[in-house]
Amino acid sequence: MPSITAVRRLLAAARSAGGPYGTVLEVSILALCLPWEAVAIDLEKIEWATGFVEIPARGGRNRILVLPGDARATILRVAGSASGKGQAVTAGRGKRLEARYVRLDRLQDYLADTVSDAIEIEGWNFHGIRVAGERALSAAGRSPAETATALGRYDRGVQPPRVRAEIAAMALETWCSILRDTTRQRGRGAS
Template structure:
């Protein structure tokens, strides 16, 4: 994942930003393209994104993700799609399909072609597995992934399904994930 993160940064632009956000925040690409600059709480490092079932959730943006989005946007007062900096044609979720992302990544960073095949759900599963192996609870990992806790009430369409406690747990867990990504000494 460190190699993919490096490749995403080499790729740059909206596509590289999507891949970088997916790795840093453990979100899915359709969540990353849905981030609106006006919906980001820059101080707390949160963005409101769509969730399954028509609800919405808070996505924790660790410092590296906030820096990346601020760099792309040029100013935190910008408006529009975050990954495109609010300018140009916004990326659609179809624009970040796996086959297209891998082709772009291979062109921008030829060293990435030696990687094992990957997909966005696999990135999330790999991050979750690593966090669990390092002692995070399943509930904390589920909060970070934006999954609805088992047995919780159904959230109405358009409702926000992230409770404050869940958002805080997600922030801690995503921060742990980013510390793992940054710690090259304990790389597997």
């Protein structure tokens, strides 16, 4: 599992790298989602006010992925406006990026080739980032249920999907504030 400091560096590297791969990585970190989920986001399906977007889930279902404000800002930066159509990570331009091309090894290679600082970030993967997020949210006082909801773990019908999404939104906003909070890093040491 990477430290919060390493996740911050990875996020900065993704922003520097840009392009669809950098956007996939950036959205995955900010929304604590998996890369294939980031690739599934279509611009016209995003509820910009809430950050809710329906994406395909395993088992033939759909789920609401929550895009916190920072992730929406990333998508708006890439797309140029909220009125676009098509795949969010490619800004709706050109050929859609397919989920099979956003494997961990390819993203790591892409970062290593485009951002020299990314070479020094070792041992990260998407599940490790999610575990780092889970631990950080717990340390910030979020309940296990809120954290699980932010990670897209289902309660199998206990709560309606939009209620789960609202809970996830609060937790993900906390996560993004943790990523932005560099004073914690300086004041208490790297977490």
